Amino acid sequence: MVFKHDVVIVGAGLAGLRAALEVTGKGDVALISKVYPTRSHSGAAQGGIAAALGNEEPDSWEWHMYDTVKGGDYLTDQNVAEILARDAPRAVYELEHMGVPFNRMNNGKIAQRAFGGHTRNFGEAAVKRACYAADRSGRVIMDTLYFEAVRKGIRIYPEFQMLDLVFRDGQAAGLIAYETATGELHFFHCRMILLATGGYGKVFKTSSNAFASTGDGVYLPYRAGLPLEDMEFVQFHPTGIHRLGVLISEAARGEGGILRNSQGERFMERHAPTIKDLAPRDMVSRAIAMEIREGRGIGGQDYVHLDLTHLGEKKLEERLSDISSFVRIYLGVDPAREPVPIAPTCHYMMGGIPTSTEGEVLDLQGERVPGLYAAGECSCLSLHGANRLGCNSLLDLVVFGRRAGQKMAGELARLPWQEAPERPGEETARRIARLKEKGTGEKTGVLRAELQEAMTLHCSVFRTEESLQKALACIGELQERYPRVRVDHKGDRFNTDLLEALELECLLGLAEAMVHSALARRESRGAHSREDHMERDDDRFLRHTLVCRRGGRVRVDHKPVTVTRFQPRARTY
Amino acid sequence: MEMQFRIFRHDPQVEAKPHYRSYNVKADPRDRILDCLNRIRWEQDGTLSYRMSCGHGVCGSDGMRINGVCGLACQQLVKDYEGQEVLLEPLPFFPVVKDLVVEMEGFLKRIGEQRPHLMARGDPPEKERLQDPRDRRKVDDVIRCILCACCTGACPVMTRNGDYVGPAALVWAYRYICDSRDSRYRERLKNIDFANGVWSCENFFDCTRACPKKIPVTRCINTLKREAEKLGPR
Numbered sequence: 001m002v003f004k005h006d007v008v009i010v011g012a013g014l015a016g017l018r019a020a021l022e023v024t025g026k027g028d029v030a031l032i033s034k035v036y037p038t039r040s041h042s043g044a045a046q047g048g049i050a051a052a053l054g055n056e057e058p059d060s061w062e063w064h065m066y067d068t069v070k071g072g073d074y075l076t077d078q079n080v081a082e083i084l085a086r087d088a089p090r091a092v093y094e095l096e097h098m099g100v101p102f103n104r105m106n107n108g109k110i111a112q113r114a115f116g117g118h119t120r121n122f123g124e125a126a127v128k129r130a131c132y133a134a135d136r137s138g139r140v141i142m143d144t145l146y147f148e149a150v151r152k153g154i155r156i157y158p159e160f161q162m163l164d165l166v167f168r169d170g171q172a173a174g175l176i177a178y179e180t181a182t183g184e185l186h187f188f189h190c191r192m193i194l195l196a197t198g199g200y201g202k203v204f205k206t207s208s209n210a211f212a213s214t215g216d217g218v219y220l221p222y223r224a225g226l227p228l229e230d231m232e233f234v235q236f237h238p239t240g241i242h243r244l245g246v247l248i249s250e251a252a253r254g255e256g257g258i259l260r261n262s263q264g265e266r267f268m269e270r271h272a273p274t275i276k277d278l279a280p281r282d283m284v285s286r287a288i289a290m291e292i293r294e295g296r297g298i299g300g301q302d303y304v305h306l307d308l309t310h311l312g313e314k315k316l317e318e319r320l321s322d323i324s325s326f327v328r329i330y331l332g333v334d335p336a337r338e339p340v341p342i343a344p345t346c347h348y349m350m351g352g353i354p355t356s357t358e359g360e361v362l363d364l365q366g367e368r369v370p371g372l373y374a375a376g377e378c379s380c381l382s383l384h385g386a387n388r389l390g391c392n393s394l395l396d397l398v399v400f401g402r403r404a405g406q407k408m409a410g411e412l413a414r415l416p417w418q419e420a421p422e423r424p425g426e427e428t429a430r431r432i433a434r435l436k437e438k439g440t441g442e443k444t445g446v447l448r449a450e451l452q453e454a455m456t457l458h459c460s461v462f463r464t465e466e467s468l469q470k471a472l473a474c475i476g477e478l479q480e481r482y483p484r485v486r487v488d489h490k491g492d493r494f495n496t497d498l499l500e501a502l503e504l505e506c507l508l509g510l511a512e513a514m515v516h517s518a519l520a521r522r523e524s525r526g527a528h529s530r531e532d533h534m535e536r537d538d539d540r541f542l543r544h545t546l547v548c549r550r551g552g553r554v555r556v557d558h559k560p561v562t563v564t565r566f567q568p569r570a571r572t573y
Numbered sequence: 574m575e576m577q578f579r580i581f582r583h584d585p586q587v588e589a590k591p592h593y594r595s596y597n598v599k600a601d602p603r604d605r606i607l608d609c610l611n612r613i614r615w616e617q618d619g620t621l622s623y624r625m626s627c628g629h630g631v632c633g634s635d636g637m638r639i640n641g642v643c644g645l646a647c648q649q650l651v652k653d654y655e656g657q658e659v660l661l662e663p664l665p666f667f668p669v670v671k672d673l674v675v676e677m678e679g680f681l682k683r684i685g686e687q688r689p690h691l692m693a694r695g696d697p698p699e700k701e702r703l704q705d706p707r708d709r710r711k712v713d714d715v716i717r718c719i720l721c722a723c724c725t726g727a728c729p730v731m732t733r734n735g736d737y738v739g740p741a742a743l744v745w746a747y748r749y750i751c752d753s754r755d756s757r758y759r760e761r762l763k764n765i766d767f768a769n770g771v772w773s774c775e776n777f778f779d780c781t782r783a784c785p786k787k788i789p790v791t792r793c794i795n796t797l798k799r800e801a802e803k804l805g806p807r
């Protein structure tokens with residue numbers, strides 16, 4: 001079928017929902033989402049959303065901006081960080097007005113708590129800046145925005161998976177989506193597309209991300225020849241449940257949790273003397289990896305302990321109840337009595353589709369791609385730089401989701417329709433038929449597991465030229481094997497076998513972009529830690545990486561970082 | 574360890590009646606039932622369909638009947654089923670799309686009928702509305718809801734009366750009825766104060782037992798009944 005809407009938003013996480021709320025009423029907007037909207041991974045966010053409300057103690061947007069820049073190891077574009085920090089209080093009040101049930105202080109104001117890298121007075125000491133609803137902040141914000149979208153009558157297509165973007169004369173003309181329930185292909189004819197498809201942690205073996213986090217929306221523009229930015233920066237969250245990767249929010253340390261090695265030592269005192277366990281994530285993850293490497297993992301194994309026993313049952317129940325229940329369910333451990341086994345887990349992608357502060361997708365020359373927008377984790381505003389601070393993502397989603405929505409609404413009067421192609425989806429249908437026809441071949445799961453294994457081994461917390469070359473070789477080999485993937489499920493209904501085969505192409509392409517970017521950055525900055533180039537090198541590498549496919553090859557380019565208020569300095573905590 | 578599964582299979586597009594299929598999988602005692610399903614699908618039988626996303630009980634995708642009890646496949650561990658065959662079936666009386674996947678539209682529609690959005694008095698202030706933490710605490714339990722439909726699938730009244738709004742919709746009604754910032758207390762109560770509303774609940778507590786987020790569903794429903802009674806005759 002052909003559906004026609006002015007604006008199609010791909011992804012119903014917080015970024016997509018927030019943008020949709022801005023367009024509705026001004027133009028005809030539709031949301032498509034490959035999972036039911038309320039299953040989007042924004043709902044997994046636990047800790048909170050950052051804003052210098054100053055409710056608990058004095059705070060200012062400038063300190064927030066500074067923390068964002070320093071947390072990003074000065075790769076953050078400072079004009080973007082300024083917009084974020086200044087707009088944060090408004091954004092949080094707006095969420096409260098819509099009904100988000102934030103926790104409260106005794107005086108009735110929104111409660112706030114400490115989080116990694118949030119500091120007072122430019123790094124002096126920790127500050128309480130994270131607004132939260134227990135440890136299900138993302139869930140309640142998403143429910144609120146989702147039902148707001150329903151109330152406003154926004155057209156939602158649940159379980160529709162985008163498989164291709166359609167361009168005409170360099171402008172986005174629409175997209176091809178697969179309806180999971182029926183197996184039909186549809187063409188969405190539109191003037192503007194907003195990609196809000198979230199992260200792609202599934203490139204790695206251990207991840208806090210959902211099974212749906214496969215980065216389809218990041219890969220498709222890359223496949224079409226558009227660049228991706230800062231793809232080498234992958235955030236490993238220090239505290240994933242050992243083996244599973246399920247997240248234990250930084251809020252656990254914000255509320256007083258402590259990391260300990262096999263000797264019971266609070267090792268973060270050595271690595272970050274001022275803010276200790278509340279250092280930014282890249283530093284804590286590295287510290288944990290070092291402890292494990294030097295034999296101080298618990299029982300010599302590959303994990304350390306997160307000690308919450310001193311917080312008391314009441315605090316655990318009131319503020320960290322979900323994560324307490326994860327620990328009980330998956331580890332059989334009562335966090336009030338025993339320490340929790342944790343290890344770093346792939347968590348967040350700082351890199352993605354380069355965009356302007358209005359969500360416009362930018363090409364290699366920095367020119368706007370007419371009709372194409374991106375927001376949320378799939379985008380790269382250069383806001384999080386080389387390492388994102390906790391609670392800045394939810395904020396990013398609502399601040400820049402809104403801005404993208406406003407921009408698109410403004411363009412409605414201007415941007416013409418592009419003609420629909422004659423037989424839209426033909427090529428997509430052929431690709432699907434090819435996958436289904438094959439009687440023999442390899443299984444998606446096997447290739448995916450090999451990719452995840454290789455990326456985890458060679459491209460995670462620590463990297464070297466050698467390890468990255470190994471990763472690259474493995475990706476190349478898997479890409480060669482990919483055309484031999486076979487799909488068992490030949491039917492039309494809920495064919496996840498087919499969809500996962502298609503998603504694998506995205507994972508492979510994104511891994512390729514990551515590794516090429518990581519190879520080109522011969523320095524250590526933020527989450528990108530090269531053991532063969534241990535120092536940050538501002539002279540050569542204070543610049544963004546752009547990676548794209550050109551003529552069958554992967555090419556790496558650069559663009560400058562915007563520095564306004566804060567000159568790069570050594571990053572210590 | 575080796576685990577045995579019997580799984581409900583049905584593709585309404587090609588077969589009139591459902592059937593069951595058995596699978597054996599190797600599993601670690603700490604694995605989730607969902608891990609076993611994935612292994613079956615990835616390694617043995619790609620035609621099997623079920624929903625999943627977060628893998629740790631926060632997205633609400635994989636509600637199903639596990640040995641007759643509604644729950645999330647990602648929240649049940651293999652070790653708790655040692656030595657038994659595990660029977661997996663879709664949530665009862667939800668129309669089956671395929672295998673373990675059911676239609677959710679009707680379920681979500683009933684929640685939508687509760688108008689689950691804040692309707693506050695007057696224009697919002699410049700900053701946040703103030704709310705006493707004791708008032709805020711009243712919704713602490715219900716904001717854990719992940720819309721997984723396990724409660725509704727477990728409710729014995731639903732089996733007999735498909736017109737009952739069901740426990741999840743009542744949880745969402747409660748969510749806003751008990752929000753001190755909301756101004757539509759009476760209206761919202763009236764909306765559930767009818768035979769197929771709150772009064773269909775017969776206090777079986779199955780919903781409460783099924784809820785993977787440990788929401789005291791029946792207690793919320795009973796609170797709503799008491800509040801509705803205070804409104805006076807219907």
Ligand SMILES: Cc1cc2nc3c(=O)[nH]c(=O)nc-3n(C[C@H](O)[C@H](O)[C@H](O)COP(=O)(O)OP(=O)(O)OC[C@H]3O[C@@H](n4cnc5c(N)ncnc54)[C@H](O)[C@@H]3O)c2cc1C
Nearest residue numbers: 011012013015034042045047048162198376377391393394
């Ligand atoms: C466990 C966890 C906890 C976190 N906690 C916090 C926190 O406390 N604070 C914070 O600031 N950040 C946190 N983050 C980060 C933050 O939650 C995410 O970065 C953010 O939610 C991403 O939102 P999004 O709107 O970009 O995408 P998502 O919420 O991931 O949504 C992606 C959407 O895109 C859709 N989609 C994807 N591909 C397709 C396709 N091909 N076709 C159609 N639709 C598609 C999906 O269906 C979904 O609707 C956390 C992340 C995780 C994993």
Ligand code: SF4
Nearest residue numbers: 728774775777778780
């Ligand atoms: S308590 Fe009420 S809603 Fe819950 S299962 Fe029993 S009858 Fe159903």
Ligand code: SF4
Nearest residue numbers: 718719721722724784
């Ligand atoms: S109340 Fe519990 S069981 Fe029912 S939908 Fe919500 S989370 Fe699921």
Ligand code: FES
Nearest residue numbers: 626627628633647
């Ligand atoms: S997969 Fe998300 S709740 Fe089970």
